[in-house]
Amino acid sequence: MIGSSIYRLQEHLLHRPTFAYLHELERSQWLSRPxxxxxxxxxxxxLLNVAAQHCPWHAARIQAAGLDLSCPLTLASLRKLPTMDKADAAANRDQLVWHGAPGGTFRYNTGGSSGKPLIFFYGRQRQASDAAGRMRARRWWGVEPGEREVYLWGAPVELNKTDRIKTLRDRLVNQMVLNAFDMSPVRMDTYIQAIQSWQPRCLYGYASSxxxxxxxxxxxxxxxxLPKLRVVCTTGEPLFPHQRSLIQEVFGVPVANEFGSRDIGFTAHETPHGQMLLISESILLEVHDPQGQPVKPGEAGEAVISGLCSEAQPFIRYRTGDMVRMSEEPCRDGRGLHxxxxxVGRSTDFLVKSDxxxxxxxxxxxxxxAIEGVAEFKLIxxxxxxxxxxxxxxxxxxxEALRNIEIELKERMGEDVNIRIQLVDNIAPEASGKHRYVVSHVSLAGGLGIATSDGAAN
Structure with a gap:
């Protein structure tokens, strides 16, 4: 397959061990749970040894906790180490990053699901973990690496030279990217035609989009x-039951939801049996109550994650803010994965341009x-x-950030939109207790509103 061969060549040239790690994952998923x-x-x-040697902030905490890394690690000994959160990662970034990580480090930032974007660094091993984990999950649905995929994803306002090169690269590895930031009725008509012509094996995108x-x-x-389509994979936000039903009805194939975040990476994916399986070889997941104690299986709690491939900037016992429940049920296909x-994630709204x-x-x-100096934000x-x-x-x-915000938002939303910027000391959560970074009171026309609601009124 040409797409797969080019993908392998790309990963080799970028010194990313993606396919080697995929081979490991294909084997390790059949290990027993213990x-x-x-x-x-x-x-x-x-990872703790890397952190102790190369990340001063982690090293100090490991020492203060009395964690002896010369002895085999247990969950009991791990719990001596305090958890960390996004504020810790933001305030101590220079003391957390290992710039000498093999293959280099790369700057990135979170989407700001709580209104607080985090700048962080990741390395080649983390990139390989994300890509290989996703490829293995696709195989559960009969989709092989390099087969045609459509991504309903974000894109810049205008394509620069780098973006055009990336677009060409996407096509060479059999990926078509459609802009989720521009979904006018006319544009969606073209998307439907493009998907029909492309005949993908998999469609992947934001659940609401x-x-x-x-x-x-x-x-x-x-x-x-779409006779070749095997699955629609959704990500980035909760997938409500009525959205799942709608997508399955229109596309004629099952929907598989994905769980992850930019800082931690690809975390879990749904199987054809409807189970959400953790990529356990790359992620160690603890579930805590509000007092920071482990909850029993089946009880809801905060996901506290250690990214086992996060050497460039170790995320160890990282409080994500996501609420999850673990199951004692084994994988119905016999895998040892959790x-x-x-x-329980955070929902998003759409923004609607004046046209x-x-x-x-x-x-x-x-x-x-992307604006320097913005600690938190919310768009209404x-x-x-x-x-x-x-x-x-x-x-x-x-x-000058005030003017930059206005210019950039008008470029997205239209010159006729009134942008009112309020500088505040804090941003209160919603009545539900969740932090929503975008709230829209603009109703979508016709039957489109069902795609963005939580289905409570249905």
């Missing part, structure tokens, strides 16, 4: 004929998270041409 848990502890012990495209197709009585029975174009919430988030679209922006500043804030 064997996988032993593998986790061995990997975590190696895929549901929106499905709602658009259903409203126009447009039917896909089973997550429920993930009716619908954009994923990340279109606005990408603007705010009150009406079609009325966008309020709440900003909590940090010490890097400069006065």
């Amino acid at each position: 064997e996988i848990e032993q593998l986790q502890l061995q990997k975590l012990q190696g 895929v549901a929106l495209l499905a709602a658009h197709a259903k409203e126009r009585n447009m039917r896909f004929k 089973v997550i029975s429920e993930v 009716g174009t619908i954009m994923h919430a990340l279109a606005g988030i990408y603007v705010l998270r 679209q009150h009406e079609l041409r009325d966008l309020e922006v709440l900003v909590v500043r940090n010490t890097s804030w400069r006065k």
